[in-house]
Amino acid sequence: MEHQQPIRRKIIHIDMDAFYASVEQRDNPEYRGKALVVGGLPEGRGGVVATASYEARKFGVRSAMSSKQALQLCPHAIFVRPRFAAYKEASQKIREIFSRYTDLIEPLSLDEAYLDVTEDKLGIGSAMDIAKEIKQAIKEELNLTASAGVSVNKFVAKIASDMQKPDGLTFIGPSSVERFIEKLPVEKFYGVGKVTAQKMMNKGLFTGADLKKLSLAEMTANFGKTGAFYYNIVRGIDNRAVQPHRETKSMGAEDTFPYDLTTIDEMHAELDKIAQLVHDRLLKYQLKGRTVTLKIKYADFKQITRSYSHPERLNDLQLIARTAKDLLAVTDLEDARIRLLGITLSNFTPIEPKQKQSSPQLDLFE
Template identity: 80%
Template sequence: MEEKQTQARRKIIHIDMDAFYASVEQRDNPELRGKPLVVGGLPEGRGGVVATASYEARKFGIHSAMSSKRALQLCPHAIFVRPRFAAYKEASQHIREIFSRYTDLIEPLSLDEAYLDVTQDKLNIGSAIDIAKEIKQAIKEELNLTASAGVSVNKFVAKIASDMQKPDGLTFIGPSSIENFIENLPVEKFYGVGKVTAQKMKKLGLFTGADLKQLSLEQITGHFGKAGAFYYNIVRGIDEREVQPHRETKSMGAEDTFAYDLTTVEEMNAELEKIAKLVNERLLKYQLKGRTLTLKIKYSDFRQITRSQSHPDCFDDMQTIIHTAKNLLLTTDVENSRIRLLGITVSNFNIVEIKPLGISAQLRLF
């Protein structure tokens, strides 16, 4: 009981930007405002994938992860633009600065969403609802963008709440309302429950949180493994996860889906060099060095494989990354393949400790 009371005193805000990439594009280009806008791969050639869509485009059924060709079929007059990640990152950094005015307990999930623990806020405002209102207003005034907020006593409920009144919404779900709220929540709305798990639940006659609540811990873990224990607690309003301001980076990489299938080794190697350059730049930026490199290959029939190689020394220059990736490519049936995607990821990191006066960097394991 004491642990549950402690949890009830926690004040969590989940901020989720509204159609973030599309909103930045519409903000920066007045000609795009009020029009169905799709940010992502262009539909020409084989077509790419939708990263996000404006609310005008969503009315036609367009959503993220949909193929650009399908999006064009749903809305023939949609406008397609490629992502400008530098602009999105700049906006995200400004938003993070706004968050930091209220708390240092910030857990970013991506460029456009984050958890904030404002149990003890810097400005002594006290009310999480008032803090969420101020954050939303600051984002609107300083960036000309809108955000939706969910406020509750734990991360699970706050995240679901932020999606309930989009765009530009604010939803508060207090301690006394949580269990009833989750009992009435469809299982597909549970954060972390994907399509496959939702289908499995429905086949078992589990359609809402109330249905899940009828299962014993043994039953629910029998069906869903370790995740079952999480569901067992969540349907009872229990989520003790803390906001984690320092999330460990476990891997870093880049990948590209091509407009047309690659059919020759020369084409594949050329693309690998471009991807390796991006990976190397990101590793340098975050001062990371990894011992394991993984090559990802997706074929024209959507079959996907990975090949990995670990080194006793770290991958610390672009040529080593390129050479390793090309060698891994040759371990596959590359001569008779049509490839639609290639990716390179480096993992198994060390931290680089920068020494003063030009002394060579020393490595320390996590």
């Protein structure tokens, strides 16, 4: 493989601080300064933590933790259900602030995004100054705080944004990138999960400097395609561009139930509700998909998926629900206790706008 040369860009990674919880504390004065958990309620079987305020995080409460465990760690915590409409509205306003400076915005979720400001709209020039202005605008206009990482590539900017939370701003300049990555523990590498991190440490690889000692062949032999990616990363090379128009690969919805579902009627009723959510989202984004996937999680946490691809793309509510129920019927439901159901549509194409008979066919991607 030809050795890559780093492309130097001015990249900012913005990550909102405890976003859902911060919106709740902003909108509800009684939550301010309190340990707040946004997500499933701990009653019944309990749900999952979506995010927690920094007051709750001091007690060890973290995203993706069960709400019951969160309550054990922080008995005085206040639990609230998510209000996604409010978070989406705030996210859209944050995106408007970003767009004052650049059109090269790659959202990763409602609360984080990459910005390429190599050439900024206002001619400011300094990525640090732009990041400061964005943080200040978010604080003044939305009464929320964000942390920012600024560097020459996406990988380093992403890690930098997490270094001084909350309300942080971290700059890793071109001359510091390799040294920064060499000192970085492998578990802090963005994209390295617990399993891969443990595999690395089992091989005596604890930092970027340790990874740097391995040849490209050794990295790919041990870690496959991602090995080649990290071979470049530890040398400060990440030439991925900020992608303003990320293609939607799938769209779905799922629900974890307060108590196990044990009858077909209960399951069908829940699938109807989930299918309605999926249908509404497809219409909102003007999408049709061919493949319907049913996700089932049993009471023992065993999880399976079943898929069916239709010959034509669809967004019909009844057909989505019926397909999901048909997929449910071919699973082993004898004595089944189900804690979660989900429906996802994939293999998309946008819905074509209606044209007059005499009009030529337009290419939506032209």
